[in-house]
Amino acid sequence: MAKTDYVFLQGKTKWFRPNAPNEWGKWTHVLYPNEESLNKIRDLQTSTDKTTGIKNILKKDEDGYSITLSRPTSKTIKGKVVGFAPPEVLETDGRTPLKAALVGNGSDITTKLESYTHPTPGGGRARAIRWLSSRIDNLIPYSPNSFTTGEAEAVDGLKEQPPQF
Numbered sequence: 001m002a003k004t005d006y007v008f009l010q011g012k013t014k015w016f017r018p019n020a021p022n023e024w025g026k027w028t029h030v031l032y033p034n035e036e037s038l039n040k041i042r043d044l045q046t047s048t049d050k051t052t053g054i055k056n057i058l059k060k061d062e063d064g065y066s067i068t069l070s071r072p073t074s075k076t077i078k079g080k081v082v083g084f085a086p087p088e089v090l091e092t093d094g095r096t097p098l099k100a101a102l103v104g105n106g107s108d109i110t111t112k113l114e115s116y117t118h119p120t121p122g123g124g125r126a127r128a129i130r131w132l133s134s135r136i137d138n139l140i141p142y143s144p145n146s147f148t149t150g151e152a153e154a155v156d157g158l159k160e161q162p163p164q165f
Contacts, residue, residue, distance in 0.1 A: 116130070
């Protein structure tokens with residue numbers, strides 16, 4: 001297997017955050033893959049060509065299987081800190097950068113990943129994936145007022161409370 005390959009996954013997304021890194025210095029999103037992409041993920045998790053598979057964990061909840069995909073803001077490679085640009089996000093046409101809208105939960109996306117091998121402590125090699133870019137196939141605009149049932153219950157009554165000064 002080549003040192004770096006590209007993998008395309010499709011499905012629905014939640015917590016799509018390509019603009020603001022999380023507290024661990026990563027841009028992330030959660031992907032609920034379609035069946036074909038779920039099979040690709042499972043293949044990446046198995047051992048191939050004398051390497052161990054990816055360590056990303058598939059989780060299951062009421063919406064199905066999901067995987068968190070990420071891209072670090074920087075990484076130390078061979079003793080040097082290498083900065084990474086944020087993932088590219090494109091509109092449905094696959095050419096126009098998405099800038100105006102925030103991506104809401106349930107949007108359909110196609111995500112491109114870098115799949116690469118790296119050395120492991122104690123010898124050996126492992127495979128990992130890194131979020132490279134995404135195309136928004138069906139945008140559900142993010143609205144801070146659109147909550148799931150559980151989220152709505154969690155924030156119920158906060159709007160009516162007087163702010164502190």
